[in-house]
Amino acid sequence: MIGFQYSHASTVADAVRLMSNNPGAKFVAGGTNLVDLMKVDVERPTRLIDVSKLPLDRIEEAAGGGVRIGALVRNADIAYHPLIERRYPMLSSALLSGASQQLRNMASAGGNLLQRTRCAYFYDITMPCNKRNAGSGCSAIDGLNRMNAILGTSDACIAVHPSDMCVALAVLEAKVHVTSPRGDRVIAFADFHRLPGNTPQRETDLNPDELVTAIELPPRGFATNHTYLKIRDRLSYAFALVSVAVGLELDGGSITEARFALGGVAHKPWRNAQAEAALRGQAASEATFARAADLVVSDARGFGHNTFKIDLARRAMIRALSQAARGTPQSQSNKKIA
Amino acid sequence: MTENQDASSPSRHPTRRDVVAGGTMLPIAMSMSSGAVAQSVSGNDAPSTVSVNLTVNGTRHALALDPRTTLLDLLREQLDLTGTKKGCDQGQCGACTVLIDGRRVVSCLTLAVMKEGASITTIEGLARDGVLHPLQQAFIDHDAFQCGYCTSGQICSAAGLIAEGKAKTADEIRELMSGNICRCGAYPNIVAAIQQAMGQS
Numbered sequence: 001m002i003g004f005q006y007s008h009a010s011t012v013a014d015a016v017r018l019m020s021n022n023p024g025a026k027f028v029a030g031g032t033n034l035v036d037l038m039k040v041d042v043e044r045p046t047r048l049i050d051v052s053k054l055p056l057d058r059i060e061e062a063a064g065g066g067v068r069i070g071a072l073v074r075n076a077d078i079a080y081h082p083l084i085e086r087r088y089p090m091l092s093s094a095l096l097s098g099a100s101q102q103l104r105n106m107a108s109a110g111g112n113l114l115q116r117t118r119c120a121y122f123y124d125i126t127m128p129c130n131k132r133n134a135g136s137g138c139s140a141i142d143g144l145n146r147m148n149a150i151l152g153t154s155d156a157c158i159a160v161h162p163s164d165m166c167v168a169l170a171v172l173e174a175k176v177h178v179t180s181p182r183g184d185r186v187i188a189f190a191d192f193h194r195l196p197g198n199t200p201q202r203e204t205d206l207n208p209d210e211l212v213t214a215i216e217l218p219p220r221g222f223a224t225n226h227t228y229l230k231i232r233d234r235l236s237y238a239f240a241l242v243s244v245a246v247g248l249e250l251d252g253g254s255i256t257e258a259r260f261a262l263g264g265v266a267h268k269p270w271r272n273a274q275a276e277a278a279l280r281g282q283a284a285s286e287a288t289f290a291r292a293a294d295l296v297v298s299d300a301r302g303f304g305h306n307t308f309k310i311d312l313a314r315r316a317m318i319r320a321l322s323q324a325a326r327g328t329p330q331s332q333s334n335k336k337i338a
Numbered sequence: 339m340t341e342n343q344d345a346s347s348p349s350r351h352p353t354r355r356d357v358v359a360g361g362t363m364l365p366i367a368m369s370m371s372s373g374a375v376a377q378s379v380s381g382n383d384a385p386s387t388v389s390v391n392l393t394v395n396g397t398r399h400a401l402a403l404d405p406r407t408t409l410l411d412l413l414r415e416q417l418d419l420t421g422t423k424k425g426c427d428q429g430q431c432g433a434c435t436v437l438i439d440g441r442r443v444v445s446c447l448t449l450a451v452m453k454e455g456a457s458i459t460t461i462e463g464l465a466r467d468g469v470l471h472p473l474q475q476a477f478i479d480h481d482a483f484q485c486g487y488c489t490s491g492q493i494c495s496a497a498g499l500i501a502e503g504k505a506k507t508a509d510e511i512r513e514l515m516s517g518n519i520c521r522c523g524a525y526p527n528i529v530a531a532i533q534q535a536m537g538q539s
Contacts, residue, residue, distance in 0.1 A: 003404075006388050035448075040428075101498070102432060102435055102444045102498075105442060106444070106447065236512075236516035237516040237517055333510045333512075
């Protein structure tokens with residue numbers, strides 16, 4: 001880890017002012033990803049601006065019927081908050097499927113959004129990686145790519161976004177509140193993360209001097225028909241090979257509203273508007289779910305080691321849509337897949 | 339280590355050998371001089387030190403730290419509390435689990451300077467007046483370890499788990515203890531020990 005200066009921010013204005021005055025600085029809150037990356041010299045900030053004690057640590061009802069999660073609320077505290085458990089159980093479930101309780105006790109909501117990929121080549125500073133060193137090439141495309149992306153890839157990068165929380169936030173169509181010396185703005189969740197394209201080093205719509213202050217959940221929570229199904233190499237404390245968050249609304253046996261997103265398959269939580277449209281107005285049957293899943297994977301491309309993910313994703317989508325339609329969401333402690 | 343080297347190193351800390359030979363953990367509260375912490379890790383210019391006050395197992399420490407110092411390295415290398423173990427040092431194994439203000443965290447990814455005013459409990463701080471913590475006794479009763487390297491982290495993590503109150507069943511204990519890896523595979527006995535400590539067995 002290279003040496004860095006340390007500043008403690010006491011107000012939000014103080015934090016963004018410090019950032020404006022210190023190019024090369026990074027905000028730090030939980031530190032679970034940033035400190036790890038600093039140890040292997042992937043991240044080399046000249047200064048850390050500690051925002052962990054800013055008053056952004058509350059979950060409260062928002063005007064308009066939604067819920068506002070402060071950017072510094074710890075992942076565990078989101079998952080177990082009564083408002084989230086009751087109204088957005090898919091989000092609780094996704095959070096509890098990720099990392100370990102120790103890490104969930106540390107990691108902040110804002111930091112979860114800004115997690116970097118766990119692509120092995122991104123972590124290995126001796127190897128080319130366009131995300132870490134723009135223009136150096138992608139080692140994963142012809143390398144060990146079992147964990148890598150099958151959707152939305154580019155010739156520059158096939159890394160995946162590692163978050164579980166963000167997959168649920170994509171389905172919930174959350175809004176990300178950010179601030180900077182230029183003022184506040186709100187970013188729709190679908191626009192927050194980017195596909196790699198030719199600039200995989202730019203992962204989000206955030207500008208370098210912007211600080212995430214809150215995540216706003218709209219009122220629609222899919223509390224009755226939802227699931228978060230995560231398929232991984234071991235039953236707990238592992239990143240997703242494929243995960244699926246689903247929110248359905250049903251009228252009798254017919255689907256009136258359908259949203260689903262995939263994790264572990266792309267550079268951002270993956271939604272497909274055409275596939276969701278194919279569910280609306282249809283009977284909640286396995287045949288309907290299979291048609292939607294086929295639409296999603298019709299765009300998929302494997303790179304050798306990860307080609308199995310295409311069929312795995314298809315089956316996981318059908319299973320997850322069935323779980324949500326039945327109202328039997330995947331348990332995150334009893335791992336038998338219903 | 340020779341007598342001469344001892345004499346030439348006025349800030350020498352007890353080594354692991356001293357601790358084992360002495361059969362006890364030496365309680366040391368020291369105020370770090372800047373000279374003791376300005377050792378450059380990577381050859382870069384050493385950053386200025388940052389003052390931080392921490393309470394560790396009930397003892398207050400006023401420290402001046404290189405901001406790179408993880409809580410894990412602070413505990414082991416400067417406060418001589420070597421019960422907390424360094425396994426992977428990258429947040430993947432749980433061996434370094436401690437309690438900060440009662441919540442379990444991994445100390446390897448915690449920068450000590452970010453914990454101003456915090457109260458930290460390590461494995462050395464769980465016993466009271468010479469009586470083992472119920473989890474420590476349960477781990478002995480159930481033979482819940484083999485090599486023992488993960489055990490401090492397992493016990494601190496289990497203390498956090500019990501305080502959280504979210505785990506009732508064996509499945510839930512296994513899931514919420516998944517951040518603590520045991521390469522000897524003592525998991526069934528670890529779950530049994532935690533159940534005993536929870537008053538379930």
